[in-house]
Amino acid sequence: MNVVLLGAPGSGKGTQAERLQKRYGIPHVSTGAIFRDEISKKSDVGLRVQEYVKSGGLVPDELTVEIISRRLAQSDCAAGFLLDGFPRTVAQAEALDGFLSKGKKEMDAVVSLELSEAAAVKRLSSRRQCPKCGKIYNLAFQPPKQEGLCDADGGALGQREDDKPETIRKRLMVFNDLTQPLIAYYRGEGILSTVNGDEGVDAVSRAIYEVLDRFKK
Ligand code: AP5
Numbered sequence: 021m022n023v024v025l026l027g028a029p030g031s032g033k034g035t036q037a038e039r040l041q042k043r044y045g046i047p048h049v050s051t052g053a054i055f056r057d058e059i060s061k062k063s064d065v066g067l068r069v070q071e072y073v074k075s076g077g078l079v080p081d082e083l084t085v086e087i088i089s090r091r092l093a094q095s096d097c098a099a100g101f102l103l104d105g106f107p108r109t110v111a112q113a114e115a116l117d118g119f120l121s122k123g124k125k126e127m128d129a130v131v132s133l134e135l136s137e138a139a140a141v142k143r144l145s146s147r148r149q150c151p152k153c154g155k156i157y158n159l160a161f162q163p164p165k166q167e168g169l170c171d172a173d174g175g176a177l178g179q180r181e182d183d184k185p186e187t188i189r190k191r192l193m194v195f196n197d198l199t200q201p202l203i204a205y206y207r208g209e210g211i212l213s214t215v216n217g218d219e220g221v222d223a224v225s226r227a228i229y230e231v232l233d234r235f236k237k
């Protein structure tokens with residue numbers, strides 16, 4: 021099953037992807053996570069992308085497409101994948117379609133998580149993440165059992181560098197300008213489903229399962 025999770029910053033893509041990858045047995049591929057990993061390793065790619073990510077702008081399409089094409093060509097993606105944060109522009113969506121059709125594959129579903137800007141800002145400013153395992157928390161909505169520590173491995177929870185108020189605003193603007201048009205793009209392809217992201221985490225998961233269970237092998 022080849023799936024794209026679409027949605028504004030803070031809409032819950034990463035939170036839901038964690039569950040979906042287990043339910044459907046497909047890898048969660050997040051361009052944001054790949055970039056943050058490269059930045060922390062100070063690799064060539066990391067150095068090339070860090071300013072864009074830090075400022076809340078988009079990494080150029082060409083570099084992003086190159087990196088994701090390499091990732092999707094890995095063997096764990098052969099039976100399907102769950103994309104989070106890619107594509108983010110119409111040019112990226114077209115490149116993805118081209119990449120898939122070369123391998124005689126296609127997208128099965130695009131799930132768009134809908135959330136108001138006010139709710140997204142609230143969620144992002146109280147988000148915390150484990151630097152070791154990547155598990156996502158929220159001080160207001162999904163706090164860890166022990167303050168400041170990851171439930172899974174005891175890692176000291178931190179805040180993402182792009183979760184500062186001014187960077188959150190920039191990311192939301194970029195989403196509205198460049199990523200929102202993908203909703204029309206995928207509606208045109210007939211594979212778009214919208215889900216209300218402004219419910220509790222379990223209710224959002226159930227709504228996504230309703231969409232995706234029919235593709236389960
Ligand atoms: P990326 O990492 O993809 O960030 P994003 O799209 O801004 O999305 P977030 O990760 O902030 O939000 P999310 O939807 O995953 O929400 P989460 O589940 O964490 O990209 C980062 C940067 O990398 C970009 O700005 C860009 O620079 C670059 N980049 C990435 N992809 C690119 C591409 N394709 N092209 C070019 N550049 C690219 O949830 C948020 C919070 O809400 C958490 O605290 C969570 O606990 C909480 N929460 C989640 N669901 C609920 C719920 N239902 N109720 C209450 N709280 C909830």
Ligand code: MG
Pocket residue numbers: 033034035050052
């Ligand atoms: Mg995310």
